[in-house]
Structure formats: C-alpha cells, structure tokens
Amino acid sequence: MLIVQKYGGTSVGSIERIQAVAKRVEKAVMRGDRVVVVVSAMSGETNKLIDMATQVSKTPAAREMDMLLSSGERVTCALTAIALKELGLEAVALTGRQAGIVTDSTHTKARIEEIPSEPVTKHINEGKIVVVAGFQGATRNGEVTTLGRGGSDLTAVAIAGAIKADLCEIYTDVDGVYTTDPRVEEKARKLDRVSYDEMLELASLGAKVLQNRSVELAKKLQVKVVTRSSFNENEGTLITSEEECMEKPIVSGIALDKNQARCSLIGVADRPGIAAEIFETLASMAINVDMIVQTVGQDGKTNMDFTVPSTELEQAKRALGGFGEATGKQGFDDQVCKVSIVGVGMKSHSGVAARMFSSLAKENINILMISTSEIKISVVIARKYGELAVRILHAAYELDK
Ligand code: ADP
Numbered sequence: 500m501l502i503v504q505k506y507g508g509t510s511v512g513s514i515e516r517i518q519a520v521a522k523r524v525e526k527a528v529m530r531g532d533r534v535v536v537v538v539s540a541m542s543g544e545t546n547k548l549i550d551m552a553t554q555v556s557k558t559p560a561a562r563e564m565d566m567l568l569s570s571g572e573r574v575t576c577a578l579t580a581i582a583l584k585e586l587g588l589e590a591v592a593l594t595g596r597q598a599g600i601v602t603d604s605t606h607t608k609a610r611i612e613e614i615p616s617e618p619v620t621k622h623i624n625e626g627k628i629v630v631v632a633g634f635q636g637a638t639r640n641g642e643v644t645t646l647g648r649g650g651s652d653l654t655a656v657a658i659a660g661a662i663k664a665d666l667c668e669i670y671t672d673v674d675g676v677y678t679t680d681p682r683v684e685e686k687a688r689k690l691d692r693v694s695y696d697e698m699l700e701l702a703s704l705g706a707k708v709l710q711n712r713s714v715e716l717a718k719k720l721q722v723k724v725v726t727r728s729s730f731n732e733n734e735g736t737l738i739t740s741e742e743e744c745m746e747k748p749i750v751s752g753i754a755l756d757k758n759q760a761r762c763s764l765i766g767v768a769d770r771p772g773i774a775a776e777i778f779e780t781l782a783s784m785a786i787n788v789d790m791i792v793q794t795v796g797q798d799g800k801t802n803m804d805f806t807v808p809s810t811e812l813e814q815a816k817r818a819l820g821g822f823g824e825a826t827g828k829q830g831f832d833d834q835v836c837k838v839s840i841v842g843v844g845m846k847s848h849s850g851v852a853a854r855m856f857s858s859l860a861k862e863n864i865n866i867l868m869i870s871t872s873e874i875k876i877s878v879v880i881a882r883k884y885g886e887l888a889v890r891i892l893h894a895a896y897e898l899d900k
C-alpha cells in the first residue's frame with residue numbers, strides 16, 4: 500500500500516517521540532508499504548513563535564509570520580528524516596515548497612492551488628521514505644506561505660490526493676474522533692466511522708482533531724482518512740462517505756469553539772447594498788465571518804449581529820471603523836463561544852433543536868445566537884458556560900450510551 504502518515508505536534512513533541520515515529524514508519528516499511536510522512540512542529544512550538552512575534556510587534560506582517568511559523572515544521576521534518584536514516588532506512592526531508600505545494604498568496608492562511616505528484620513520487624520511486632514539512636507551501640514566486648492553524652492535516656490529505664495514496668493516517672494524541680472532545684467530557688465515546696459531512700461540520704465548528712479544510716479536500720478527492728493515536732496500536736476512526744456509515748445517529752457529536760467573538764451593529768441604515776458593503780470589506784481583509792443574524796428593520800434602521808474568530812476581532816474592528824454613521828452603534832463581545840450538535844440523522848427527525856434549547860434552559864444558560872443547517876445546530880453562549888453546555892448536551896442526546 501501507498502500510505503501518507505501525518506504526525507501531529509505531541510507525536511513529534513520530543514526527540515524520544517520523533518524516534519518512536521521513525522520506529523512506527525519502519526514497521527510500515529517492513530510490512531511492505533511505501534510511506535510518505537508529514538510532520539507538524541513540536542507541540543507548543545507554533546504558539547511560542549507567535550508569542551515571540553507579538554512581543555516584537557502588535558501587528559507583525561503576515562509574510563514575515565509565515566517565514567517564522569514555517570520554521571517549526573522544518574525542524575521536525577529534518578529530525579524525522581535523520582531518525583529514519585539512523586535506523587538504516589533511506590529518507591529525504593522536503594519543505595512544502597520542495598514537495599511541490601503551490602498556494603495563493605494569502606499569507607498565514609493560504610489556499611493550495613496545485614500539487615504536482617512528481618516532486619514526491621520521484622523520491623518514492625527511488626525507494627526513499629519522503630518526509631514533508633506540514634502546514635506550508637509557497638506561491639508561484641517562491642514566497643513561503645502557511646496553510647492556517649492545524650494545516651499539517653491539510654498537507655497530508657493534499658499529498659495523499661496528489662500521489663493517489665491508498666490511505667491517509669492522521670496520528671494524534673487521542674484514539675480517534677470522539678462524540679465530543681474527550682478532554683472536556685470524559686464520557687465521550689470513540690466513533691468507529693464518521694461521514695465526511697459530519698466530520699466537516701465537527702471540524703468547522705471547533706473539533707480540532709482534524710482541520711476543517713483537510714476534511715473538505717478529503718471529501719472532494721475521496722481520500723480515505725483514518726485518525727488514530729501515535730501512542731498505542733488501537734483502531735482509529737475512519738472518515739468516509741455517508742453510504743459507508745451504517746449508523747445514522749441523530750446526533751453524532753458535539754463541538755465547542757472558544758475562538759469566537761460577536762460583533763453587533765445596532766441601528767444600521769436599512770437600505771439595499773449595506774450588507775454587501777460590510778461583508779465585502781471584511782472579506783477583502785480575509786476575515787472569516789460565521790453566524791450572521793439580521794433583525795426586522797424599523798424606522799429605516801436594522802440590527803446586524805455576526806461572529807468572527809476572536810483572533811480576527813481586532814482586524815474586524817479596524818475594518819468596521821471605516822463605516823462611521825451607516826453601521827450605527829458598534830458593540831463587541833469576545834467572551835462568547837459556540838456549541839454545536841452535529842448528525843446526519845437530524846435531516847429526518849423533528850424536535851432535535853427543541854431538546855437542545857430546553858436542556859440549556861434547565862441550566863439557565865442564555866442563548867445569544869442560533870444557526871442551523873441540515874445536519875447541525877449551533878448556539879452562541881457566554882464562553883464561561885462552554886464546557887458545561889457540552890456535557891449537558893452530551894448527556895441529553897445520550898452520546899455516552
Ligand atoms: P495534533 O497536534 O496531533 O494535530 P490537535 O491538538 O490538533 O492534535 O488535535 C487533537 C485534539 O483534538 C485532542 O487532543 C482533543 O483534545 C481535541 N478534540 C476536540 N474535539 C475532539 C473530538 N470530537 N474527538 C477527538 N479529539 C477532539
């Protein structure tokens with residue numbers, strides 16, 4: 500088999516862990532598999548680098564941030580290749596650029612435009628284990644870019660798609676995808692299988708076990724993904740098409756996203772084009788707007804509420820600052836979070852939302868915003884109640900059973 504194995508931060512968090520990764524790769528090679536390894540930076544490293552940059556400047560340039568952040572993955576990539584060679588295996592370390600990952604120029608969250616298979620396959624054909632630095636690529640002009648937080652998952656899926664790998668294994672510090680974050684609810688259960696669509700919602704809504712864009716790409720390219728632990732031999736979770744998932748539970752999982760802030764515009768001029776102006780401005784600054792609620796207009800004025808990642812709140816404030824009168828009074832709340840329930844079975848069941856709202860009401864948790872899709876319901880609540888809400892809902896939908 501041709502396998503891509505991606506190892507996350509804790510899996511390469513120390514020299515001993517890197518040596519353990521090399522051993523695991525060796526095992527696959529002994530089985531007769533051809534392996535491409537994708538590695539993250541050592542756990543905590545990317546945060547440390549961000550912290551250093553913000554000590555130097557409150558608004559570090561995105562281009563230079565990419566130069567800085569991509570270094571973390573270079574270190575583990577080189578060390579992993581060195582560890583493999585030490586075991587007597589043939590290995591070659593490649594940066595994202597050397598692996599052929601071409602991106603657009605949206606620094607710090609670049610999108611992959613193209614990956615030719617040749618830069619990786621030529622080494623595989625020479626019998627080498629290819630080790631690729633995750634999370635990074637380069638523009639056509641050779642500018643270094645990064646793919647957004649958690650982006651090594653995306654590197655792994657993209658390479659698996661490009662070289663038509665049989666399997667993409669995402670190794671992390673938990674046994675797979677659980678009904679909710681096992682660090683928040685110890686009764687969380689590991690799922691054997693989860694559909695691309697459910698996983699995409701869970702990931703987009705805050706379950707960082709897989710980066711959302713990696714799931715999106717896996718679905719598009721039909722890459723078979725398994726998440727599992729690098730600390731044991733347990734079976735992981737298969738992410739696959741809905742048809743291959745036997746069970747269609749009403750609620751499969753619960754996600755908590757604490758990286759949320761609410762922007763409120765009170766008394767916005769109620770005229771055609773105003774929403775376009777506001778959200779085009781935010782989009783031009785690559786700010787990810789999520790939930791949007793507009794209330795019924797009155798006396799030529801209306802109210803608009805929306806959420807952005809809290810890490811992008813300062814940018815959003817700056818963007819909205821340019822509007823003056825037209826957007827009325829502006830308010831911001833960075834002490835909120837989003838709790839979501841996800842399940843394909845929701846499509847055909849009623850009363851799912853009502854149970855969610857009444858469970859939260861029983862604990863006196865006030866709902867600030869609501870949004871729904873076919874397979875998910877999300878609420879924005881005060882951040883301090885985030886974990887409590889997850890546990891309440893986990894019990895309410897009997898996910899521990
Ligand atoms: P890595 O560094 O290996 O990429 P991450 O920290 O990005 O690992 O993702 C793994 C973490 O995701 C777990 O430690 C867990 O706390 C968290 N997590 C959140 N939601 C879930 C979920 N539904 N199932 C499993 N893990 C989850």
Ligand code: ASP
Nearest residue numbers: 539545634648649650651
């Ligand atoms: N090191 C990067 C991050 O912490 C990418 C990754 O780990 O996937 O976001």
Ligand code: MG
Nearest residue numbers: 507649707708
């Ligand atoms: Mg991750």
